[in-house]
Amino acid sequence: MRKYLMRLTLRQLQVFRAVCETRSYSRAAEEMALTQPAVSQQIRQLEELVGQPLFEYVGKRLYLTDAAEALQRAGADIFARLESLDMQLSDLRGSLQGQLSLTVESSAEYVVPHLFAAFRQQHPEVGLQLTVASHAQALRRLGVSRDELMILSQVPTGMNLEFMPFLTNQIVAVAPAGHPLCQRERLSLQELTDQPLLVREPGSGTRQACETFCHDKRAHFAHTLQLGSQEAQRAGVLAGLGLALLPRHAVSLELASGRLCELPVAELPLQHSWCVVHPRDRRLSPVASAFLAYIRGNRAAINALNLSL
Known part of the structure; x- marks a missing residue:
């Protein structure tokens, strides 16, 4: 050197x-x-x-x-090594301490706090640095090794990544309470296409998955309104602007309270899995390794947690 x-x-x-x-x-x-x-x-x-x-x-x-x-890449490695050293010294003292650096795709932002809270019951001295990003933003962060772990709905190929599916992500069609389609016992995706559809911004993983799915099913929506987040989509549906395809967990409270209804579309739910992802050649800190081990050992309980949200 x-x-x-x-x-x-x-x-x-x-x-x-x-x-x-x-x-x-x-x-x-x-x-x-x-x-x-x-x-x-x-x-x-x-x-x-x-x-x-x-x-x-x-x-x-x-x-x-x-x-x-x-x-920048070298500096990120240096600071990650120092953070890892701090965690290892804490581990030698008999307790897991440090901060988990985690970026999550925005479609998973409602689930991750519950997941981390369950993990923190076992390791109460661990902190969290959580970044919520679109799918495209998350991929850019992967390119510069900004985070130890990521949670993504679609894992890119050709980036030398380790990934583990751990949580089912069900995308469903929702409408405001009182919408005429809520009275139907069964619908096809094609029957929704004359309704306005509220969609995410370009670069959203959920939008990409839904567009591919609708294209494969030859369901082409003539009218779409682009909104910048899941919260905006949900609020737009509540306001009567149109229908939306959203992760079921993201609207679970509204579905339970009756403010929204899940439409009985035969082709839905669209099933995906969230994956925890990290660069294959990056050595994980003790905190990141413990979080990964927790997910690996508790996938059934995590899916049950998701269903109860």
Whole structure:
């Protein structure tokens, strides 16, 4: 290893990480409780050490250079190793401590708090850093190894990933209470296509799955309204804007209270599984390993938990 790299400091890497995440020197300064000149100085020192520029402006937007992307990946590995060391030392003291870094696809955001709460009953000193992202955003995070574990509904190929299906995700058609279709005993998917359909934004895993399913069934909805989240879809259905295809767990309370009804569509529910995912070549921290082991050993109980939400 070249000796100049030994002069890198953790503080410099922390400042650099903040600039990468915020794409702004001023916002990074606020986050780090520093002045903007102090942030600029730390970045200049890093650039002198690596011998290459780390950031460049195109218009008013800050972009990472190739050198910055390489340093970002190395920094993520370093901080992950330090977090893992902290957890291992805690483990040696007889208790599992540390923070689980977990990104979940937005369709799973209602289930994960219940899942983590059950895990935390066994390990009460473990914290959680939870990021909710669209499917497309989650894939971008995978590309830079931002998280130890992810929960995805569709696992990409060609990315050297380990994955384990652990929870059934049933997508159903829902309508507002009192909708004429709620009185039917049986429907086909084709019979819904003259109704407005509320859909997620492009890049949503649920939207991709539903579009593929409808295409395969030759069910083409003439009128769609694009909403930016499951919450907006659910609120839109309640407001009478149209129908939606949603994970059953995401509308379980509304179905139980009668505010929404699940339409008896013969082709539904659409069955998928959520998977816990991690890069195959990344060494997991004790907390991440314990969470993975908990899921592996409790899949039946986790599915029962999902049904009771």
